[in-house]
Amino acid sequence: MAAIVSPTPPQRLALAREADAADWLAGLPALVDTVLARWELTAERVAEPGGRTSMTVLVRCADGERAVLKLCAPGTPAGLEEAALRRWDGLGAVRVLRSLPEAGALLLERLHGETSLRSLPEAKAMLEAVSAVRRLWVDPGPGDVFPSVAERTGHAVPALRAAVAGEAGPLAEEALRLRAELVADAREHLLLHGDFRQGAVLASDAGRSPWLAVGPEPVTGERAYDLARLVRDRLHDLVASPGAAAVTRRRVKRLADSVEVDPERLRGWTLFRAVESGVRSLAAGRRAEGELLLECAGWL
Template sequence: MAAAVTPCPPRRLARAQGAGAADWLAELPGLVERLLDRWELTAERVAEPGGRSSMTVLVRCADGERAALKLCAPGAPAALEEAALRRWDGHGAVRVLRGAPDEGALLLERLRGETSLRALPEAKAMLEAVSAARRLWVDPGAEHPFPTVALRTARSEPALLAAADEEAGPLVAEALRLREALVADAPEQLLLHGDFRQGAVLASDSGRAPWLAAGPEPVVGERAWDLARLVRDRLHDLAASPGAPAVTRRRVTRLADAVEVDAERLRGWALYRAVESGVGHLAAGRRAEGEMLLEFATWL
């Protein structure tokens, strides 16, 4: 039975924008209460700081099991996330206990959300991240629902072209050139996490593995796509280090060698993804983050 709580969206989520966001935020407390009642859950607290596209309520099931109720905002397809998590079936990733994807709701096993790989020293974190990623790279299955990397990146092209001003123009042009070449001869088609980074790998008490991935944005493509996001992890620390460009290029080489992918393909996707994210941050008014991402792209 639901506890007498009124879950409030975390601050970052409360600033969510986009089609339907305001209506969804207004309806969110009622949706949470209905799900608590339907699935016989007791709410404990809302996980903070939370994400920009979902809210997670820490709950207990009727049998006392600790779980996490995740509510995805419009535009964050819960059905794809559920499909990927069920495909992995707990191998390297959090398990789904129940799902109502039409309502954007997933009931997940509870991980230690306050502890990610970012709590580890850099070298150890990267080793654990590579180990976690390897477990996720599986065949997506016949007639899978996941978009390909080619489709995912094609959707971003209009926004990139719109940002091709004098400042970002050369980087945007290079990113689009690399993207065209990379999708033309992709060496493999595996299920990928899609947003794989140290912060997406959380500590677990499940006994299956000490670290499990969460929050996928699943796509099908080559391993270098997932590693490309990992290349720029801890970007602020990287930017503050002496010789940041050289450190970045060494990181590309080490990651490529660790999983036997082509270093040039990894470099290309790292540049593309940095430019894509940088342009997105600039468009959202987060200028400092956007400029740092574009500067990172020049190091590659």
């Protein structure tokens, strides 16, 4: 059985992990070999640049089927990702072929990882994105195992409270206020992708859809939360365009209208998610990224 020429974790993954993940990073090559042997897979190459919390290997199954082996870092919700993908069962999202929960390993159908919705012109990409995300908004099903939006966003509250005293103070305070209002008046209980954006929708030749979602961070809640990450897509292009603030506000209105959600709730979740990401980026030393996200939040 063929082995990977160099199973070294992608640099993006190595740089993103904290010190307590060092053992996992060091053991990744051996883990890959173990899973390859167990599932009788032949590795082709490590996908680059890969994610920040997972390593992806392009493989072939014993019957020649092309697939993707995804190994998730400790602390990432591999089990929740599998549960969501199985709930969708290929409707709008990639299919799970096999799983090994104790190893954080998922074997997924192969999509065109090099071609996401970001390859399309902006207007077309947004239309396809809305079409794709609509198919994911389903009932969580029996034995709902997914965290709620209130639970997920609650983890960010301490950092935002601490940020109130810093440079992001007014925005952090507003984000906390908006979150409190939104979760107190929760209106829907649907399964959401959780990290939906153009880059998370890949081209497919599976036949059931030309575009399929990958990499969910599933939660349950309202549709406006899922659309919020999409509002700030292609943020660098937005900043470089004239009237970026007005363009962003128009995006909120158009996306809200396209799926009939309250534009004020979408604005609120978009601001919260931008501030939360901005504060997290600043704390991680990614200052340019953090400042850009906070600027985006300021437009709203």
